Amino acid sequence: MPFTAKETKRNEKAKDIMNQQPQVPEGLFQKCSKCNEIIYTEDIIANYHICPNCNNYFRVSPRTRLSMVLDEGSFQEWDKDLPISDPLNFPGYITKLERLRAASNLDEAVITGEGKLNGISVAIGVMASDFLMGSMGEVVGEKLTRLIEGATKRRLPLIVFSCSGGARMQEGIVSLMQMAKTAGALKRHDEAGLLYISVLTDPTTGGVMASFAMLGDVILAEPGVLAGFAGPRVIEQTIGQKLPEGFQRSEFLLEHGFIDKIVKRSRMRAVLSFLVASCGEKKLEENEALFNEEDVD
Amino acid sequence: MGEEITAWERVKIARGNTRPTSLDYIGKIFDKFLELHGDRVYGDDGAVVGGIAEIENIPVTIIGHQKGRTIKQNMKRNFGMPNPEGYRKALRLMKQAEKFKRPIICFVDTPGAFCGMEAEERGQAEAIAKNLMELSSLKTPILSIVIGEGGSGGALAMAVADEVWMLENATYSILSPEGFASILWKDSKRAGEAAEIMKITAKDLKDMKIIEKVIPETISEKIEENQEGETLEAQTVLLPTELTIENMDSLAKEMRIQILEFLHQYKNKTIEELIKMRYQRFRKL
Numbered sequence: 001m002p003f004t005a006k007e008t009k010r011n012e013k014a015k016d017i018m019n020q021q022p023q024v025p026e027g028l029f030q031k032c033s034k035c036n037e038i039i040y041t042e043d044i045i046a047n048y049h050i051c052p053n054c055n056n057y058f059r060v061s062p063r064t065r066l067s068m069v070l071d072e073g074s075f076q077e078w079d080k081d082l083p084i085s086d087p088l089n090f091p092g093y094i095t096k097l098e099r100l101r102a103a104s105n106l107d108e109a110v111i112t113g114e115g116k117l118n119g120i121s122v123a124i125g126v127m128a129s130d131f132l133m134g135s136m137g138e139v140v141g142e143k144l145t146r147l148i149e150g151a152t153k154r155r156l157p158l159i160v161f162s163c164s165g166g167a168r169m170q171e172g173i174v175s176l177m178q179m180a181k182t183a184g185a186l187k188r189h190d191e192a193g194l195l196y197i198s199v200l201t202d203p204t205t206g207g208v209m210a211s212f213a214m215l216g217d218v219i220l221a222e223p224g225v226l227a228g229f230a231g232p233r234v235i236e237q238t239i240g241q242k243l244p245e246g247f248q249r250s251e252f253l254l255e256h257g258f259i260d261k262i263v264k265r266s267r268m269r270a271v272l273s274f275l276v277a278s279c280g281e282k283k284l285e286e287n288e289a290l291f292n293e294e295d296v297d
Numbered sequence: 298m299g300e301e302i303t304a305w306e307r308v309k310i311a312r313g314n315t316r317p318t319s320l321d322y323i324g325k326i327f328d329k330f331l332e333l334h335g336d337r338v339y340g341d342d343g344a345v346v347g348g349i350a351e352i353e354n355i356p357v358t359i360i361g362h363q364k365g366r367t368i369k370q371n372m373k374r375n376f377g378m379p380n381p382e383g384y385r386k387a388l389r390l391m392k393q394a395e396k397f398k399r400p401i402i403c404f405v406d407t408p409g410a411f412c413g414m415e416a417e418e419r420g421q422a423e424a425i426a427k428n429l430m431e432l433s434s435l436k437t438p439i440l441s442i443v444i445g446e447g448g449s450g451g452a453l454a455m456a457v458a459d460e461v462w463m464l465e466n467a468t469y470s471i472l473s474p475e476g477f478a479s480i481l482w483k484d485s486k487r488a489g490e491a492a493e494i495m496k497i498t499a500k501d502l503k504d505m506k507i508i509e510k511v512i513p514e515t516i517s518e519k520i521e522e523n524q525e526g527e528t529l530e531a532q533t534v535l536l537p538t539e540l541t542i543e544n545m546d547s548l549a550k551e552m553r554i555q556i557l558e559f560l561h562q563y564k565n566k567t568i569e570e571l572i573k574m575r576y577q578r579f580r581k582l
């Protein structure tokens with residue numbers, strides 16, 4: 001199992017990064033937010049940030065995500081530190097952004113760049129749920145558009161891991177325009193005959209869901225992800241009743257035909273590798289991924 | 298005069314129950330109109346109307362959000378809030394327009410895409426996303442005119458155009474001011490304050506280069522004769538706030554002229570030029 005060996009190494013490396021990021025608190029132990037079990041933090045990290053007791057998926061930071069998916073050390077970041085945009089002069093917005101930038105190791109709600117997936121170059125973007133709820137304003141839209149355009153120009157397959165509360169309210173209509181901007185760039189990538197894989201992670205809603213997240217040639221989701229146009233609370237307010245269990249979750253989306261596949265975190269790299277290799281000239285060296293019984297539903 | 302109206306007042310004007318709707322403009326501006334129905338997948342959404350029209354012998358495709366005035370009409374129109382089939386019908390008719398080389402004119406007037414259970418089950422997000430992507434490179438000129446409320450992604454799905462115009466009192470926003478205030482300040486009662494800060498008026502959006510043109514809401518002079526047969530101008534000077542079907546003729550006439558100008562201007566552009574310009578229009582934002 002060559003993947004497993006590599007994954008282990010990657011996860012060891014991920015530990016260093018994990019010490020700075022908020023989803024898994026520092027310290028030896030942690031309480032699972034779902035089953036309340038006290039678990040070794042190390043066990044959670046070794047298990048792809050999934051609770052070994054109840055299978056609860058913890059949210060992961062973009063850098064951890066990249067380390068779980070890409071070939072070790074292959075990631076090169078693009079377009080870091082674009083200037084802050086504040087089109088509404090919204091009170092306190094710039095201060096808030098600057099504070100967030102200083103407190104996290106992120107410059108915005110998405111990281112973009114290129115890396116290798118089993119030796120094949122890919123353009124990749126990963127959103128950060130804890131940076132203003134992963135909302136999309138001008139900088140997020142601009143970074144993603146540059147990523148897509150860069151991928152089109154260099155003929156790279158594109159992978160975007162979405163997680164977002166939707167459009168960035170503080171930037172008003174400019175945020176809305178990012179939906180059209182990214183969708184337009186994707187159209188060109190598509191017309192160039194290139195592969196775009198959208199991966200939905202928890203949660204993906206609003207303007208992100210209604211633009212690039214739903215436009216993949218292949219759309220994947222982690223198990224149990226909440227993804228939809230309107231958030232559950234908005235729907236409940238509109239219709240005046242409670243939503244059924246599992247509404248807008250990955251399993252619901254699969255059942256209704258909106259995603260291709262639910263992929264466990266432990267299999268994500270293998271599935272992405274297979275897809276990328278299947279759409280390019282270069283074949284996978286380690287293509288056992290295809291025959292893994294876990295990937296057959 | 299229009300300058301004195303606050304953004305929040307314009308929100309209320311744009312939502313006004315007597316304000317002309319898409320079908321009113323279509324009837325007044327175009328010479329003929331044949332409505333076409335259905336998305337060929339699930340149903341026919343009453344919140345979106347579409348079809349083929351003629352203006353000075355030029356065939357065009359028209360799509361518009363459609364609101365109702367009475368409760369009964371709004372049952373059918375869902376208050377102008379489309380379900381996925383509304384966007385799919387719009388896209389189907391737009392693709393048809395592309396095939397037959399007809400320019401497209403969209404009338405935007407929606408509080409937003411509908412947030413209901415069935416809308417999610419039938420893929421509201423996918424329907425909107427698909428429109429954004431397809432419209433970005435549709436090979437025919439597209440003009441979108443916001444006539445009332447331009448609510449969020451539900452409006453944008455019909456406004457990925459070569460030019461976007463707005464009526465003077467129309468609004469175009471990321472979210473309703475109530476929603477904005479409730480998300481950012483946890484207090485939907487501060488909607489008025491939110492409206493002022495959000496830059497949602499035609500003038501603000503023109504200044505931000507989000508739209509190309511503001512259409513003043515001039516209304517038809519109301520000339521009345523008194524009982525002695527003297528002609529006198531109506532005592533009450535109608536504010537632009539009171540645009541209705543009764544007084545919309547001069548506005549419709551002006552819109553007709555401007556739409557014809559648009560059609561003649563864009564007729565001369567090559568498809569490559571058109572698509573490139575449309576891409577740049579959104580790319581720079």
Ligand SMILES: [Zn+2]
Binds near residue numbers: 035053055
């Ligand atoms: Zn647990």
